[in-house]
Amino acid sequence: MWTIFQTPIFKHLTRQDVSDVALVGVAAAIVGLSFGAIATGGGFPVWVPIVMSLVVFAGASQFAALGVILAGGSPLAAVLAGLILNARHLPFGFTVANRLRASVLERILGSHVLTDESLAFALKDSDPDRSRALYWACSLSLFVSWNAGTAIGAIMGETLGDAATFGLDAAFPAVLLALVLPALKDRRTQAAASIGAAVGLLLTPYLPAGVPVLVSLVGLIALIGQKHQTEPLTREEPAE
Known part of the structure; x- marks a missing residue:
């Protein structure tokens, strides 16, 4: 697997980068298996979830659309x-555009x-070459x-039964949490993450799936506010 990343675009990656990307890829495969099994278990032909994943490639949106259809x-x-779920990709696109x-x-x-994950990997490093390599490594792996x-x-859907009972979709959030935790070192970041998580949890019972995640971005307001408070004031020196 390491030799795959020894191409010009990926030469800036470290073994730890490849390990992190592989971890996210494994989680994506498990959740993808759940999606495919739920789709065919719900009566869809095998080709429907396969084509949907190739063309749409948006896990949360695919699960949401599938849930709506299966619910009638x-x-x-x-x-x-x-x-609605993919609305967050618009600002994501502006953010990652200069990385390509x-x-x-x-x-x-x-x-x-x-994806959310590929954007997170791209923002891990300020170096343009490493950022680009991380983005493509994560994106292609996913x-x-x-x-x-x-x-x-x-393919396994008809024999697996109700795939939702296995809780396979919990693998992705668990892996992402493991990757995010090391970044929560300073108090400002911890406060913003805590506010966003609290808002998302409180609104989950009342809003459609995916919308609480968007609303939880209010945590960033606290982060920005604290940043402005801690920035030193600069005074202009009087002209001589």
Whole structure:
């Protein structure tokens, strides 16, 4: 696996980077397996979740759309649910745009494989080359593992039974939490994360799935406010 990353774009990665990317990929494969199994277990043909994962490639939105359909909702309602969940990708796209090359093809491909995880990896390092390498390493790993897991889960769906009872979708949040915890070192970051988590948990019973995550971004307001309070005031020296 290490030799795969010894290409020009990935030469800036360390073994720890590859290990972290692989960990997220394994979690994505497990959750993808759950998605494929739930889809075919709910009556969809095998090709539906496979094509959906290739074309849409947005785990939360795919689960939301699938849930709407299985609950008897219309395809339009399923699409709207997916769009609401993916609304966060618009600011994500602006954030990651300067991490990619100016090539139109790379930006198009990069936008398709953009995920929360790939953005987080891209922002881990301020060095442009490492940031770009981390973004593509995570994005491609997730794309391959998610679609492989979906395909396997879709084929196994009819014999696996109700995949939701296995709690496979808990693997992804667990892995992300393990990756995020080391970044919660200073009090400002801890406060922002705590506020966002509290808001998200309180609103979860009352808002559609995915919306509490967006609202929890209010935690960033506290982070920005504390930053302004701690910045020293500068005074202009009088002109001689």
